[in-house]
Amino acid sequence: MSKNKTLLPLVVVVGPTASGKSTLGVKLAERLGGEVVVCDSTQLYCGFDIGTAKPSPSERRGIPHHLMDVLSPQEEATAGRHRQLALTVLDGLRQRNRLPIFTAGTGLYLRALLEGLADVPQRSEELRERLRASVEAHPPGHLHRILKRLDPEAAKKIAPADEQKLIRAVEVCVLTRKPVSEVLRAGRTALEAWHVLKVGLMPPREKLNERIHSRIDTMLEQGWMREVQALLDSGLSEDSKPFDFIGYRELRAVLCGEIRLEAAREAIQQATRRYAKRQLTWFRREQGVRWFSGFGDDVAVQAGILEWLHIQGLG
RNA sequence: GGACGGGUGGGUGAGUGGCUAAAACCAGCAGACUGUAAAUCUGCCGCUCCUUGCGGGCUACGAAGGUUCGAAUCCUUCCCCGUCCA
Numbered sequence: 001m002s003k004n005k006t007l008l009p010l011v012v013v014v015g016p017t018a019s020g021k022s023t024l025g026v027k028l029a030e031r032l033g034g035e036v037v038v039c040d041s042t043q044l045y046c047g048f049d050i051g052t053a054k055p056s057p058s059e060r061r062g063i064p065h066h067l068m069d070v071l072s073p074q075e076e077a078t079a080g081r082h083r084q085l086a087l088t089v090l091d092g093l094r095q096r097n098r099l100p101i102f103t104a105g106t107g108l109y110l111r112a113l114l115e116g117l118a119d120v121p122q123r124s125e126e127l128r129e130r131l132r133a134s135v136e137a138h139p140p141g142h143l144h145r146i147l148k149r150l151d152p153e154a155a156k157k158i159a160p161a162d163e164q165k166l167i168r169a170v171e172v173c174v175l176t177r178k179p180v181s182e183v184l185r186a187g188r189t190a191l192e193a194w195h196v197l198k199v200g201l202m203p204p205r206e207k208l209n210e211r212i213h214s215r216i217d218t219m220l221e222q223g224w225m226r227e228v229q230a231l232l233d234s235g236l237s238e239d240s241k242p243f244d245f246i247g248y249r250e251l252r253a254v255l256c257g258e259i260r261l262e263a264a265r266e267a268i269q270q271a272t273r274r275y276a277k278r279q280l281t282w283f284r285r286e287q288g289v290r291w292f293s294g295f296g297d298d299v300a301v302q303a304g305i306l307e308w309l310h311i312q313g314l315g
Numbered sequence: 316g317g318a319c320g321g322g323u324g325g326g327u328g329a330g331u332g333g334c335u336a337a338a339a340c341c342a343g344c345a346g347a348c349u350g351u352a353a354a355u356c357u358g359c360c361g362c363u364c365c366u367u368g369c370g371g372g373c374u375a376c377g378a379a380g381g382u383u384c385g386a387a388u389c390c391u392u393c394c395c396c397g398u399c400c401a
Contacts, residue, residue, distance in 0.1 A: 017353075042353055052353080078350035108352050117349055157347085162356040165348070172349095184349060246353045270342080275353050281346060 005193035012102040015201030016276035020296025025103040029063040034099030051247040079112040107282035116188030121175040151179035200289040
C-alpha cells in the first residue's frame with residue numbers, strides 16, 4: 001500500500017436487514033457523486049437475487065453497484081476474499097475520484113475491510129475433514145480439550161459447544177504451529193488513506209419486524225419460489241453455500257416437499273428477525289457510528305444523514 | 316342430560332405429595348464472535364427487596380373450599396374445553 005495517498009472520504013452505511021440501507025446508498029451516491037459497494041456475504045452470489053434483497057436495476061437508478069453478483073454459487077465467500085475484492089474496487093474508485101458508499105449488512109466483512117485481517121492461513125478443507133472425523137470419534141468436548149492444549153488462552157474464549165469456532169482455532173494453531181491468540185495478537189493492517197464516515201440505521205424494533213415480514217411477503221409475490229426452483233433446475237447442487245441463506249433453505253425444503261409454504265414463510269420471518277437482532281448486536285459495538293433512528297428510505301432520515309455528512313465535509 | 320379425556324409460566328408441553336418459581340423446546344431480551352458470519356455460540360427469561368447470596372419476601376399450575384407438617388400433584392363442589400353417547 002503506497003504511503004503517499006491522500007485521505008479521501010468513504011461512507012459506510014450499517015444497519016440490520018430491511019432497514020433501508022440499499023435505498024439510502026443509492027440516494028447518497030446520487031447526491032454525493034458516489035458508487036455503491038455492497039458489503040454483504042449473500043449479495044455476492046449470482047442468481048440468488050430476490051431473497052438476498054438485491055436492489056433491482058431500476059432501484060439502482062444507474063448507480064454502479066460493486067461486489068454484487070461477483071461469485072458463482074459454487075464458490076465460497078469468505079471475509080478475506082471480500083476484503084481483497086473491496087480493496088481493488090476502492091483503488092478503482094480512488095482513480096476515478098468517486099465516493100465509495102458501502103452498504104454493510106455483514107459486520108465481519110466490514111471489520112475485515114476496515115481493520116484488516118491478521119496474517120492467518122486460509123481454511124484447509126483437508127484438515128477440517130480430519131478434525132471433524134476426530135470429533136465424531138470422541139466424546140463431547142474433545143476439540144475443546146485439544147485447543148486447550150494448543151492454546152489455553154483461546155480455549156477460554158470459545159465455548160466448548162462452538163464447534164465452528166473451535167475448528168477454526170485449532171486449524172490456525174496446526175497450520176501455523178503457533179497458538180492462535182499469538183497469531184492474532186501480531187496485529188492486522190487497517191485500511192489506510194480513507195477517512196471513514198459511518199452512518200447507522202436503527203429503526204424501532206417493532207417497525208423493523210413489520211418491515212421484515214412485509215418484505216418477505218413481497219419477495220414471495222415477486223416469484224422467489226420460481227427463482228429457487230430455477231436454481232435447482234439449473235443443476236446447481238442443493239448443498240451449495242447460498243442454499244444455506246435464510247429463505248433459500250426453507251423454500252428448498254418446500255420444493256422438496258418437506259414443509260408447507262406457510263410453515264416456510266413463518267420460519268423465514270423468524271430467522272430474519274433473529275438475524276436482524278444479531279446484526280444490531282454487532283453494529284452497536286462498531287466504533288464511531290453516527291446513528292439515525294429510522295429507515296433509510298425515509299426522506300427525513302435521508303435529509304438528516306445528508307446534513308450530517310455535509311457537516312463532516314461532504315457534499 | 317350422560318360417559319370419558321383435559322385445563323400448567325407469552326406459546327407448545329413435561330411434571331402425579333416435599334429435591335418445583337415448576338423439565339424441555341419455541342418465542343422474547345441481552346451478549347460473544349479475525350476467512351462458513353443470512354453462520355456459529357453464550358447468558359437471562361413470574362414480581363420484588365437488599366448487605367448480590369447456590370440470599371429474603373410475595374404471587375403462581377381454571378375457581379373456591381378441604382386433607383396434610385407440606386399440594387401443580389390427593390378429596391369435594393363449581394366453571395370452561397375436547398371427544399363420544401343420548
